Amino acid sequence: ILLHDIGHGPFSHALEQTIVEGISHEDISSLFMDRLNDEFDGRLNMAIDIFKDTYPKKFLHQLVSSQLDMDRMDYLMRDSFFTGVSEGVISFDRIIKMLNIKDDQIVVEEKGIYSIEKFLVARRLMYWQVYLHKTVIAAEQLLAKILERARELALNGEELFATPALSYFLNNNINIKTFIHSKPDLDTFASLDDTDILSAIKVWCGHDDFILSMLCKNLINRNLYRVEISNEAPSAERVNELVLHAMDKYGVNEDEASYFVFTDSITNKAYKVGDGSIKILMKDGSVKDITLASDHSNLEPLAKTVKKYILCYIKGL
Structure with a gap:
């Protein structure tokens, strides 16, 4: 247990x-x-x-x-x-x-x-x-988007500040097969904790990449995503409108705008x-x-x- x-x-x-x-x-x-x-x-x-x-x-x-x-x-x-x-x-x-x-x-x-x-x-x-709770969702989604952007940059050859353990996972594509059979993978994962992530995020606030820098600043300053929860999926028109606003406001392309506007779903089942x-x-x-x-x-x-x-x-x- x-x-x-x-x-x-x-x-x-x-x-x-x-x-x-x-x-x-x-x-x-x-x-x-x-x-x-x-x-x-x-x-x-x-x-x-x-x-x-x-x-x-x-x-x-x-x-x-x-x-x-x-x-x-x-x-x-x-x-x-x-x-x-x-x-x-x-x-x-x-x-x-x-x-x-x-x-x-x-x-x-x-x-x-x-x-x-x-x-x-x-x-x-x-x-x-x-x-x-929507605030929990907003913070978790922002944290996940930061790591997603960091990995995207790292895998494209961008140098990012990170502890050795975090750097290992940012710069390598690790799948389940290699992880299960690799002693270094498991040892490195064991040394990771919240401090590795938070220290990197504080430093990334000053990174040259606008998207990574902005997301990190937003998390540190608790300027979280606005989250709307509904019983029906948001309309494509509303999502597209927000995407266009993000592209225009921040000068990003449609793929990059997905860091600023995106949809997801949540489920709750207390008993099966x-x-x-x-x-x-x-x-x-x-x-x-x-x-x-x-x-x-x-x-x-x-x-x-x-x-x-x-x-x-x-x-x-």
């Missing part, structure tokens, strides 16, 4: 796929655990089997990765505390006390059903109010019915999915994926 997210790079999910393309943090976590296992002479065999869901007691993997795993309960409480958003507070201690095993699966005793309902509602609210779903152990010994066991009519909508569209653009367009 403690090792399962060890593969996260700088700024966690915000820069996933930006530094190393085509490989998820779970894959990198697995590589780190295998490396540690070699150093500890196989003493992590059981932990790795649980992580990869090859251990005979299947319920142990559910504690590491499921819709009611320890990570989700931890980050809801921790993020609620540090953001001051009370909606993420859950009765984690009661939920843990209500956990049981039935047919090698984690189940929740029926008397804990209301704590589970609160957990699912809290997760959905935290996504809209914190993780998918089916494989890995939350099971309730009823008093008669039967097991039901939480959506069937609950008398709370609001749980069914939580199992539906809500997709929203975002339009990001530089303020002043």
Whole structure:
């Protein structure tokens, strides 16, 4: 449980796929655990089997990765505390006390059903109010665009200030095959942290490339993208109008304008019915999915994926 997210790079999910393309943090976590296992002479065999869901007691993997795993309960409480958003507070201690095993699966005793309902509602609210808040989206998108521009320049031969570790990933096209089989790749990735990124961004504020310099200044000065979130995709006419304004205002071409105006989408699904779903152990010994066991009519909508569209653009367009 403690090792399962060890593969996260700088700024966690915000820069996933930006530094190393085509490989998820779970894959990198697995590589780190295998490396540690070699150093500890196989003493992590059981932990790795649980992580990869090859251990005979299947319920142990559910504690590491499921819709009611320890990570989700931890980050809801921790993020609620540090953001001051009370909606993420859950009765984690009661939920843990209500956990049981039935047919090698984690189940929740029926008397804990209301704590589970609160957990699912809290997760959905935290996504809209914190993780998918428009200011969070604006900052994450800006950070990703900065790294995208930096890599574009570096791969075209432009010299950029960077720590040795960051420079390695800026100047090389690293794919999943080379990363998995390359010890230097993993060692270099392990030395990366937020400081590598932030120190580079502060220096890039003075770079000759107008786009990179402007994006970095905007992040440092917290002049983030304006973000519009809607249920329908923004019209092509509106997007094109903003692109033309950006081209005219900043003297860039259409491809370069994509750093100033772009669209994306976000999804929120608090619960997935089916494989890995939350099971309730009823008093008669039967097991039901939480959506069937609950008398709370609001749980069914939580199992539906809500997709929203975002339009990001530089303020002043």
